[in-house]
Amino acid sequence: MMYYLLAINLVCFFIFGIDKRKAKMHQRRISENTLLALALFGGSVGGIFGIFIFRHKISKKSFLLRFCAVLVIQMVLVYFF
Template sequence: MIPFLFITNLVTFGVFGFDKWQAKKHQWRISENTLLGISLLGGIIGAVSGMIIFNHKVSKKSFLMKFILVVLIDLVLLYRLIRH
């Protein structure tokens, strides 16, 4: 489980960075649903790190609300996984 989470967070961090880079160049972007989806798969730490380090999606309230929902879902899933 730990290697999966490490890789997932590393990839998520990279995807957030790549999307920010693409945004600066006014090029093709990664959809918000994809960003939220990979975050939901266990990449919350990578997503938060990417949002802070790359200053990406931090001022977009609609994304932040969806992201908070993803974090809550992940926490519930983690709790249920640990509990059983």
């Protein structure tokens, strides 16, 4: 389980970085649903670091609200399990 969480968080972090790079280069982007799915399946810590380190999706309020919803869902699941 620990290796899975480490791997998914690293993948999520790097995907945020890749998407930021693609945005700067005006290339085809990674969908927000993919970014949120990676966070939902355990990569939320990597996503948080990706958001702040790459300064990616910070000004997009709708994405941040959905990302926060993913965090709340994870907290509820951790609490009950």
